[in-house]
Amino acid sequence: MTTRTVEQHAQHVAELLAPLHTRPGEEIPLGEALGRALAADVHSPVDLPLFRNSQMDGYAVDAASITTVPVMLPVRGVIAAGPAEPVTHLPGTAYRIMTGAPVPPGADAIVPVEDTVTSDGEVRIEKTRSAGEFVRERGSDVRAGTLLLAAGSLLAARHIAVLAAVGLQRVSVRPRPRVAVITTGAELVDAGSALRPGQIYDSNGIALASSARANGAEVVSIARSTDDPAEFRTLLAEAVLTADVVLTSGGVSMGDFEVVKETLSPLGAQFAHVAMQPGGPQGTAVVNGVPVLNFPGNPVSTLVSFEIFARPDIRRAAGLPPTEAVEGPLAAPLTSVRGKRQFLRARRTDTGVELVAGPGSHLVAAMAWADVLVDVPADVTALDAGQLVKVIPL
Numbered sequence: 448m449t450t451r452t453v454e455q456h457a458q459h460v461a462e463l464l465a466p467l468h469t470r471p472g473e474e475i476p477l478g479e480a481l482g483r484a485l486a487a488d489v490h491s492p493v494d495l496p497l498f499r500n501s502q503m504d505g506y507a508v509d510a511a512s513i514t515t516v517p518v519m520l521p522v523r524g525v526i527a528a529g530p531a532e533p534v535t536h537l538p539g540t541a542y543r544i545m546t547g548a549p550v551p552p553g554a555d556a557i558v559p560v561e562d563t564v565t566s567d568g569e570v571r572i573e574k575t576r577s578a579g580e581f582v583r584e585r586g587s588d589v590r591a592g593t594l595l596l597a598a599g600s601l602l603a604a605r606h607i608a609v610l611a612a613v614g615l616q617r618v619s620v621r622p623r624p625r626v627a628v629i630t631t632g633a634e635l636v637d638a639g640s641a642l643r644p645g646q647i648y649d650s651n652g653i654a655l656a657s658s659a660r661a662n663g664a665e666v667v668s669i670a671r672s673t674d675d676p677a678e679f680r681t682l683l684a685e686a687v688l689t690a691d692v693v694l695t696s697g698g699v700s701m702g703d704f705e706v707v708k709e710t711l712s713p714l715g716a717q718f719a720h721v722a723m724q725p726g727g728p729q730g731t732a733v734v735n736g737v738p739v740l741n742f743p744g745n746p747v748s749t750l751v752s753f754e755i756f757a758r759p760d761i762r763r764a765a766g767l768p769p770t771e772a773v774e775g776p777l778a779a780p781l782t783s784v785r786g787k788r789q790f791l792r793a794r795r796t797d798t799g800v801e802l803v804a805g806p807g808s809h810l811v812a813a814m815a816w817a818d819v820l821v822d823v824p825a826d827v828t829a830l831d832a833g834q835l836v837k838v839i840p841l
């Protein structure tokens with residue numbers, strides 16, 4: 448079998464997944480856009496505020512008429528926030544006005560109601576205000592035609608607020624990569640089933656689907672195959688109809704029932720041994736133009752394979768920022784196997800980066816305690832406590 452470094456295999460996977468990055472944006476309702484990445488710049492179609500309006504409940508006046516206070520002004524009417532025939536202000540008079548209501552042309556200041564005394568048809572203004580006070584000018588927040596949000600922006604509530612405020616109902620976002628998951632193994636059953644001897648619960652299906660979703664993908668199907676190649680072939684043929692990428696688990700090593708390897712090898716798949724632990728046996732194929740990544744079946748191997756090989760391109764396709772590796776000091780010394788890059792499960796604590804498990808790829812419970820993978824280079828065999836290591840956040 449071919450042997451590859453992690454970088455070589457990652458490069459190969461990146462080439463297979465490259466078409467994900469050129470899919471055009473999709474228009475979706477604003478109400479569904481939370482967490483999505485904008486596919487294109489959005490310019491404001493309107494001015495915000497849309498019209499000149501009051502910042503306070505009070506009286507619309509012209510500042511020139513209230514330079515000396517107290518002063519009595521006749522009240523010509525009430526302007527509420529809401530649709531109404533426009534009115535015009537006459538100098539030396541006032542309109543009672545509510546927050547958000549249009550300020551009549553000619554008025555240039557709002558006197559808050561707290562600074563007034565209302566009497567029959569008149570208002571006593573007790574505090575002077577200068578022109579512009581408590582008036583929200585049209586376009587003072589954003590002008591029509593100017594950039595509201597740049598392509599690539601990850602839409603949080605505040606971004607959705609402004610898109611809604613300018614009246615957009617739909618928005619063009621990066622399409623979610625469509626991921627199909629197929630697990631393989633005669634031993635697998637669904638949680639909730641009674642276990643017969645030799646059976647285990649299928650955890651990789653839901654784990655890979657969750658990993659994909661957590662990184663911006665849409666999971667279009669989760670299927671499970673026994674070790675029967677005909678069944679796997681059928682499930683794969685169905686998966687590639689709707690998916691942009693298919694992830695499989697299991698059936699890629701050296702046993703007698705390696706259904707993924709047996710089915711895909713004749714179709715030109717590449718199976719390689721990657722110099723890493725976990726995640727050594729890896730495969731890739733292209734079926735009907737759809738890339739298929741074949742991860743090893745051990746639960747930790749499957750999840751680490753996703754993190755190292757699939758996550759970067761799935762995130763990029765969805766428009767999500769890359770997960771950057773950081774550095775941290777080791778809490779205790781460690782040893783590593785020469786020639787294999789290790790991705791050790793660990794968590795960050797006050798004392799440094801603490802390993803949570805040994806190297807066994809079946810240690811799925813310990814994986815759940817981890818929040819990082821410690822990336823130990825292939826040529827390193829020992830590290831001391833306190834030494835800085837590269838950690839990949841999970």
Ligand SMILES: Nc1nc2c(c(=O)[nH]1)N[C@H]1C(S)=C(S)[C@@H](COP(=O)(O)OP(=O)(O)OC[C@H]3O[C@@H](n4cnc5c(N)ncnc54)[C@H](O)[C@@H]3O)O[C@H]1N2
Nearest residue numbers: 630632649650651652697698699700701727743744745748
């Ligand atoms: N002679 C050799 N044996 C093995 C080698 C090797 O190089 N020579 N490599 C080992 C390594 S490393 C790994 S990793 C595994 C990979 O094996 P497969 O990808 O063929 O996976 P399976 O044999 O189907 O399963 C391995 C293990 O994981 C359990 N499993 C599988 N699928 C699931 C699932 N969906 N949910 C939960 N657990 C699952 C399965 O029961 C096995 O225990 O091969 C080693 N062997």
Ligand code: MOO
Nearest residue numbers: 725726727748808
């Ligand atoms: O892929 Mo295996 O997990 O290297 O033990």
